[in-house]
Amino acid sequence: MSRAFTRRGFLASVLAGAGAAAGGILLQSCATLPESAPRPAPAPRPLAIPPLAPSTSDGGVRTFRLTAAPGDSGFLAGARTPTWGYDLPFGGPTLRAARGERVRVHVTNRLPETTTTHWHGMTLPAVMDGGPHQPIEPGATWSPEWTIEQPAATLWYHPHPHGHTERHVHRGLAGLFLIDDAAGAGGPLPHRYGVDDLPVVVTDRVFTADGSFDETRRNAHGLVGDTLLVNGTVAPYHVATTARIRLRLLNASSARCYRFARSDERPLVLAGTDSGLLAAPRPVPDVLLTPGERAEVLLDLEPARPVVLRSLPQDLGAVSGNERSIGALDTLDVLQIRPAAELEPAPPLPAALPHDPGPDPATATTVRRFELGNNTINGRTMDMSRVDEVVPAGATEVWELTNVHSRPHNLHVHDARGQVIEAGGRAVPPELRTWKDTVYVPPRTTTRLVLRFGRHADPATPYMYHCHLLYHEDQGMMGQFVVAPPGTTEVPPILAGGDHG
Ligand SMILES: [Cu+2]
Structure with a gap:
């Protein structure tokens, strides 16, 4: 059972329908990353589904x-x-x-x-x-x-x-x-948790010889692993019983990015991004998620025809030398999907989804500019006693993020939801904008984001904005803003807290 297949051979056997019952899966090794201790390729295991929390x-x-x-x-x-x-x-x-x-x-x-x-x-x-x-x-x-x-x-x-x-x-x-939605879990998308609505929390780790996580060997991006854990499962498979499944993808990695795609080259159908659904499902060839980002995708399946959700190599726009160390050259099998011989049929794709229209950038009251540097934002590192920005409650603002550094960074803004309106010098037309709270900013480019902030004014307690490559955040690539009653110009410095842990 633990016989190792090459990835290509494994995929070929899966796609021929022969690999579902036997064989291991070998994640492609990453020669320049810290290597896990040598061990046999893990046998596929059923995808763990985190339980719903009781309330x-x-x-x-x-x-x-x-x-x-x-x-x-x-x-x-x-x-x-x-x-x-x-x-x-x-x-x-x-x-x-x-x-x-x-x-x-x-x-x-x-x-x-x-x-x-x-x-x-x-x-x-x-x-x-x-x-x-x-x-x-x-x-x-x-x-x-x-x-x-x-x-x-x-x-x-x-x-x-x-x-x-x-x-x-x-x-x-x-x-x-x-x-x-207020109406409950139903709606036009698959919504039976663990059946046709599947959590897919993707992380990467390096294992030491004794089986521990290696948390010592970082590179400039942070901890980059060579073994994927999906909901905590190595080499996971899921037996599908419906002709359509919804995957809720979360990149919970420290630094590694994923470009998700189907192994059979059919499109993924994008239904939602970080903080909301699209106006209508949209076929896309692939979905790039940097750390902290989410996407909801639909996969239509054929009876007894396995398909693999993979991560393909990414163009992160990185200046030469970073692609390898962040793992962007890797092809990784994320999740094998094994449809049953008989599948519950799926209705036609919904023509529209419950959706909030995005904020109109023309209504933005402020444009703020942020330079993402070498673990700095606007040339500074995080100071828990410093308020960097004061945002009026309920404001709509444009945040202009420029990565002036040679390495990949993204930005997560707490409390806010918004949409990318311009990326890499190109405007994103309104019909292609999606709801985001974490956005990738490739090296030497600018991303413009229209953000709508919450209505809870509290000038004494800050929210964070930060790079979600977690090592960068820890190194101080983070700033603080408070949401204040409109018209507030003076706010108290934030002195609470300290370096915890
Ligand atoms: Cu960063």
């Missing part, structure tokens, strides 16, 4: 509990891996709530050090955001509460302790937070 109704508030704690995972045959997780040894359960609901999460820290829990993509009051200013000390419980005020989307949660985010996430702390 109770507490005075009309949907209430969840999460506990971050050390655990022990079995990713590789014959080896145990020390990991961290929320309620699980690795990863975390999927939280799910509907637009308009009030939610509360009791987050308990059973880790040996201070952490935080950030709700990535969520519009919410700054004190609930879970950034570096909301530390959870060991043994403590933090209980943020807010109202879901945004449309259906695939969000996620992860630690954000200043200077230590990469390590906390790398050890396994990350989970999805799905937002449904």
Whole structure:
């Protein structure tokens, strides 16, 4: 069973329908990256599906509990891996709530050090955001509460302790937070969780000889792995029983980027990006996700005809020398999909999706410019006592991001949702704009983004904007903004917090 196939041979056998029951999968090795300890190619395993987090109704508030704690995972045959997780040894359960609901999460820290829990993509009051200013000390419980005020989307949660985010996430702390429309989980897209609506949380790791995660060998991008974990599964497969599946893709890696595509060269059908659905499903040849970005894609399947979701080499626009070290030259098999011999039929693709029109850049009240440098933003590194920007509550603004550096960077803006209106000197027409909270900015290019900010004014508590290559964030590639009542010009400096952990 553990006989190693070459990738090409494996794919050929899968595509011929012969590889579904037997054989291993060999991830293409990356000669210039730290090599995992030599070991047999792992046998395919069923894709783990993180459980939906249970909730109770507490005075009309949907209430969840999460506990971050050390655990022990079995990713590789014959080896145990020390990991961290929320309620699980690795990863975390999927939280799910509907637009308009009030939610509360009791987050308990059973880790040996201070952490935080950030709700990535969520519009919410700054004190609930879970950034570096909301530390959870060991043994403590933090209980943020807010109202879901945004449309259906695939969000996620992860630690954000200043200077230590990469390590906390790398050890396994990350989970999805799905937002449904007010009408509930239904709608025109597949929505049976774990059946035809599948979480696909993609990360990469290097394993040491004893099976531990190697968290010591970084390059300039951070920790880049040679083995993929999808929902914590190495070499995963999923048996599909429906003719259409929806994949909720999350790049939860520290630095590695993925260009997702089907092995049979049929298009993916893009239905949503970071913080919202498209106006209508759109066939695309591939989907590039840099760290922190999400996409919802639909795959139509034929009975008994396996297909592989792969990541193909990417043109990150990187100045020569970075493609290899960030893994952009690699071809990786992400997930084998094995359709059953009989599939539940799929309806025609919906002509329209529940969708909020994007903000009109003509209504932007401010244009802010940010230079992404060598782990700096506008020439500065993160200072928890400094407010870099003051944004009026509910504002629509244009943020102009220029990567003046030779390496790939992206930018995630807390509390805000927006759309890219110009990338690499080219305007993005309104019909091709999609909802984003994290955007890639290739080296030596400018990306212009129209952003709509939340309405929760709190001049004393900052939100973050930062590179989501987590090592860069930890190195200080982050700034702080407060959302203030419109007209506010003076805000108090932010002195709380410190270097946690
Ligand atoms: Cu960066």
